[in-house]
Amino acid sequence: MGRFVVRRLVQAIPTFFGITLLSFIILRLAPGDPVTLMVGGTQGMRAEDLAAMRSAYGLDQPLPIQYLSWLAHLLSGDFGRSFLYKRPVIEMIQASLPNTLLLAGLALTLTVVVGVPLGIIAARFRGSWLDQVIRVVGVMGHAIPAFWFGLLFILILSVQFRLFPVGGMLTIGKDAFDIPDRLAHLVGPVLTLSFAGIANYSRYMRAETLEVLGQDYVRTARAKGLQENIVLFVHALRNALLPLVTALGTQIAFLISGAIVIEQVFAWPGMGRMTYDAARSKDYPIVMGVVVISSLVLMLSYIARDVAYGLVDPRIKRT
Secondary structure (H helix, E strand, O other): OHHHHHHHHHHHHHHHHHHHHHHHHHHHHOOOOHHHHHHOOOOOOOHHHHHHHHHHOOOOOOHHHHHHHHHHHHHOOOOOEOOOOOOEHHHHHHHHHHHHHHHHHHHHHHHHHHHHHHHHHHHHOOOOHHHHHHHHHHHHHHHOOHHHHHHHHHHHHHHHOOOOOOOOOOOOOOOOOOHHHHHHHHHHHHHHHHHHHHHHHHHHHHHHHHHHHOOHHHHHHHHOOOOHHHHHHHHHHHHHHHHHHHHHHHHHHHHHHHHHHHHHHOOOOOHHHHHHHHHHOOOHHHHHHHHHHHHHHHHHHHHHHHHHHHHHOOOOOOO
């Protein structure tokens, strides 16, 4: 297993550099000029002054030189300074990353804790009204865009009934360690971010459980007179979970990318909202810093998924 993890880490290195190169090129070739945005337009600015600012930020150099310069600083631990906020990017990421990890971690936990049991229940009572309700919820999770679900949550539960805060992470004037207030602010974004995942996992789990329940070893267990719950949870559940472990990496990628929209809807002070604002202002260092952190998190999640798959399925040998 150790050799497998090392091999996957080595294989991830060219992938990481490929992601950073493509992101750097796309970001630089996108329309817009960060210097013009910083000064609020070119009116009243001499061409010499604009050229001097571009030179100060290294934007006048050829694209390959810009990338190599950025990469050299990155490998030395320097993520650069924000064009807009004049702060080190690493400090801004350190301030916002925990908030995004908290949001994504709770959403992933809710996805698994709710989605998997719903799928098992739907398979256990196949064809019943309960199965139909769970399948309808699954279709709704796929059909409703996350941002629209978030807006409905705010409009109905926050504005109309005043059950939850409209947005933010903490009510103004509240103590930073006020746990009930923190939890109230988490309900909306966590539920919105996990809704599609719950729908996916419930459908996957239902389909996989039904397939496993039709296998020969399950019929043999039933023929021995075992109770249906024992057959389901002892013999069938572990094998039905295997494809869901594979889907875990994709779900983590969805949560990270979806956080950009959800954090904007709920004014959540995380990396997603920071990335959105940086992309609008063409703040290259912040966007590239977020790309680096997100890429590392995703690649490590894929490696952890493969390791978990080998632990769940003893037939898989890692060398």
